[in-house]
Amino acid sequence: MIEAKDISREYDDGAKGRLKVLDGVSLSVAQGEFVAIVGRSGSGKSTLLHVLGGLDTDFRGQVTVAGTRLDGLPDAALSRFRNETVGFVFQSFHLMSGVSALENVLLPARFSATPVTDLEGRAKAALDRVGLTSHAARNPGQLSGGERQRVAIARALFSSPKVLLCDEPTGNLDAETADGVVALFKQLNASGLTIVAVTHEDRLRGAASRVLTLSKGVLS
Amino acid sequence: MSGSLWPLVKLSLSRDRRSAISSTFGLAIGVASLVFFVSLGLGVGRIVREKVFPVDTSLVEVVPAQLSFGLLGGGTLDEPTVARLEALPGVKRAYKKMNVRAPAVTIYRGDFFGRPLHMGLEILAVGVEPDFIKSDLMLGDFADPGPDKPIPAIASTRLLEIYNKSFAPQRSLPQLSGQMLAGFIFPVDFNRSFVTSTNPNESAIPSQAQLVGVSDRAMLAGITIPLDAARRLNAAANKDAKTFTAVTLAATDPSQVPQLVAAVKAMGLRVDDQDRRMAENAGAAVAISTSSLALLSVLICLLAAFNIAHAFSASVRAREKELGVMRAVGASRSALFRLVLVEALLLGLLGGVIGTALALLAGYGLDVAAVRFVPEFPFKPETWFERPLWLMGGGVVLGVLAAVAGAFLPARHASRTAPVRVLAG
Numbered sequence: 001m002i003e004a005k006d007i008s009r010e011y012d013d014g015a016k017g018r019l020k021v022l023d024g025v026s027l028s029v030a031q032g033e034f035v036a037i038v039g040r041s042g043s044g045k046s047t048l049l050h051v052l053g054g055l056d057t058d059f060r061g062q063v064t065v066a067g068t069r070l071d072g073l074p075d076a077a078l079s080r081f082r083n084e085t086v087g088f089v090f091q092s093f094h095l096m097s098g099v100s101a102l103e104n105v106l107l108p109a110r111f112s113a114t115p116v117t118d119l120e121g122r123a124k125a126a127l128d129r130v131g132l133t134s135h136a137a138r139n140p141g142q143l144s145g146g147e148r149q150r151v152a153i154a155r156a157l158f159s160s161p162k163v164l165l166c167d168e169p170t171g172n173l174d175a176e177t178a179d180g181v182v183a184l185f186k187q188l189n190a191s192g193l194t195i196v197a198v199t200h201e202d203r204l205r206g207a208a209s210r211v212l213t214l215s216k217g218v219l220s
Numbered sequence: 221m222s223g224s225l226w227p228l229v230k231l232s233l234s235r236d237r238r239s240a241i242s243s244t245f246g247l248a249i250g251v252a253s254l255v256f257f258v259s260l261g262l263g264v265g266r267i268v269r270e271k272v273f274p275v276d277t278s279l280v281e282v283v284p285a286q287l288s289f290g291l292l293g294g295g296t297l298d299e300p301t302v303a304r305l306e307a308l309p310g311v312k313r314a315y316k317k318m319n320v321r322a323p324a325v326t327i328y329r330g331d332f333f334g335r336p337l338h339m340g341l342e343i344l345a346v347g348v349e350p351d352f353i354k355s356d357l358m359l360g361d362f363a364d365p366g367p368d369k370p371i372p373a374i375a376s377t378r379l380l381e382i383y384n385k386s387f388a389p390q391r392s393l394p395q396l397s398g399q400m401l402a403g404f405i406f407p408v409d410f411n412r413s414f415v416t417s418t419n420p421n422e423s424a425i426p427s428q429a430q431l432v433g434v435s436d437r438a439m440l441a442g443i444t445i446p447l448d449a450a451r452r453l454n455a456a457a458n459k460d461a462k463t464f465t466a467v468t469l470a471a472t473d474p475s476q477v478p479q480l481v482a483a484v485k486a487m488g489l490r491v492d493d494q495d496r497r498m499a500e501n502a503g504a505a506v507a508i509s510t511s512s513l514a515l516l517s518v519l520i521c522l523l524a525a526f527n528i529a530h531a532f533s534a535s536v537r538a539r540e541k542e543l544g545v546m547r548a549v550g551a552s553r554s555a556l557f558r559l560v561l562v563e564a565l566l567l568g569l570l571g572g573v574i575g576t577a578l579a580l581l582a583g584y585g586l587d588v589a590a591v592r593f594v595p596e597f598p599f600k601p602e603t604w605f606e607r608p609l610w611l612m613g614g615g616v617v618l619g620v621l622a623a624v625a626g627a628f629l630p631a632r633h634a635s636r637t638a639p640v641r642v643l644a645g
């Protein structure tokens with residue numbers, strides 16, 4: 001499902017010159033896998049996830065996700081890839097304030113290259129998968145942290161992606177709520193969804209089928 | 221594509237209502253002042269053109285040269301010269317004019333449209349060909365009736381306007397219309413003057429004039445009578461009854477006028493373009509003041525555009541995370557660019573429509589106020605404004621352009637937001 005070869009990523013680090021964050025990372029994830037990537041803070045986990053999801057384009061190496069070759073892909077095609085093939089879940093949810101959970105969930109439809117039919121029905125189905133059918137009309141401000149993350153997951157699921165990319169999805173949640181979200185990931189994975197999650201939490205690591213460690217720019 | 225962006229545009233405008241309102245207001249003020257001033261300028265320009273200095277752009281007024289060419293005999297307007305003028309290319313028709321070269325006075329004693337009037341007035345008279353004023357003729361056939369009958373006379377439209385708005389009110393005389401005047405008979409003594417001593421050897425020629433119409437083509441300070449009557453009076457007063465005072469050339473088309481003027485000058489004659497110059501000067505004065513006010517309004521719109529730029533760059537910065545999320549769920553750079561630009565376009569449309577409506581409202585208000593509170597004066601119009609459709613459309617387009625121009629850089633900034641930077645936790 002994911003085939004990454006020899007990925008390098010450097011940042012301009014002001015006066016000090018260039019900071020090499022990824023140094024020839026290669027990664028292969030099969031369909032239906034649940035991979036956890038761990039590493040200490042600043043090791044480049046988010047950077048790697050952004051490369052795999054087509055958000056970051058300033059890398060060297062080759063990345064193919066669900067048959068789409070990402071390196072060198074123009075912005076429009078890359079955007080379509082993000083819209084249709086992957087779903088992102090972030091540590092701090094990043095929901096739009098002032099609009100309902102439902103409206104948040106169908107955000108991807110606003111940028112779809114093909115017209116989406118039955119917007120509400122599909123958004124409700126996505127909310128149903130994360131167990132929040134009854135909260136569709138609420139604004140993010142009226143939801144708990146765990147519920148907000150579930151809405152964010154529903155948004156990632158809206159376009160029926162092939163891969164879910166999660167960056168510290170439980171980092172802002174208390175233990176009990178985090179357990180619930182991890183259970184949800186397990187359930188989604190069981191239904192066939194490929195998941196790559198960046199974390200330094202044991203509970204997520206425990207749920208994964210494979211754990212990789214990123215250190216000094218190298219994955220092992 | 222942008223059809224589906226619609227809900228997001230609505231959302232962000234309604235969330236940031238206060239800044240949207242202030243942006244729209246700024247645009248509306250700029251557009252309103254531009255539409256208002258241009259509309260006023262066009263209106264005043266039209267009044268000047270059509271009422272104060274009505275100039276027929278296809279007419280050329282030819283007058284004799286100031287210095288006679290002596291032996292050559294050039295420079296006068298006699299019949300052969302008129303024939304040559306009429307033969308010039310681009311001339312449709314030549315109308316001869318001859319002043320009554322003797323002084324004339326009118327002494328009126330009696331009933332004047334229901335009021336007693338006692339007045340003596342020095343007047344001028346010019347004879348013209350019937351065809352020249354036939355479209356304004358209300359009575360008879362404008363021919364010389366001979367010595368003992370009233371001479372048909374045409375009065376100037378402008379003179380009537382000045383009489384009605386200034387002269388009559390101050391003297392409690394009745395308001396008059398062309399219809400009322402038609403048929404009015406008053407005495408005119410030719411070869412008589414209050415101001416110059418007339419030759420005692422020549423006796424006055426008592427006569428009468430009958431008003432048969434009012435016309436823009438009639439002379440301002442006098443009466444316009446049939447050419448044959450002027451000839452007869454000049455002969456009776458022992459004045460020149462052969463050469464003409466002026467010849468009015470009707471060009472086949474206004475575009476022919478410049479060549480025609482050149483040809484006339486080449487013949488050693490002059491062109492009297494005083495009226496035209498006056499109209500042009502007045503028109504230019506109106507145009508200059510209108511354009512300076514329009515420029516000021518454009519500056520206000522520019523200011524409004526800066527205001528939009530400021531508001532939008534603040535809004536884009538505040539929405540950085542949201543824009544990053546949009547990128548993550550599949551927004552392309554151009555989609556975000558469009559999103560911001562469509563927001564601005566909507567505000568521009570709103571500002572343009574509101575501004576144009578404000579300008580129209582202010583114009584109608586001023587028109588009503590002018591009718592009610594400004595006293596009558598010559599050429600006072602019913603409306604001071606001209607409201608062509610292109611101006612209304614232009615107002616709306618200006619609003620949109622200012623808004624889009626202001627939002628351009630913020631929109632580009634939005635499209636270049638690096639999602640990685642704002643999303644990483």
Ligand SMILES: Nc1ncnc2c1ncn2[C@@H]1O[C@H](COP(=O)(O)OP(=O)(O)OP(=O)(O)O)[C@@H](O)[C@H]1O
Nearest residue numbers: 011012021040041042043044045046047048644645
């Ligand atoms: N835009 C950037 N410019 C310069 N340096 C950057 C930039 N983004 C990230 N970095 C640096 O790259 C390194 C890797 O960052 P990254 O966010 O991938 O780490 P991470 O493993 O996700 O850390 P954390 O666990 O704290 O989220 C860090 O040292 C960070 O300071």
Ligand SMILES: [Mg+2]
Nearest residue numbers: 045046644645
């Ligand atoms: Mg990170």
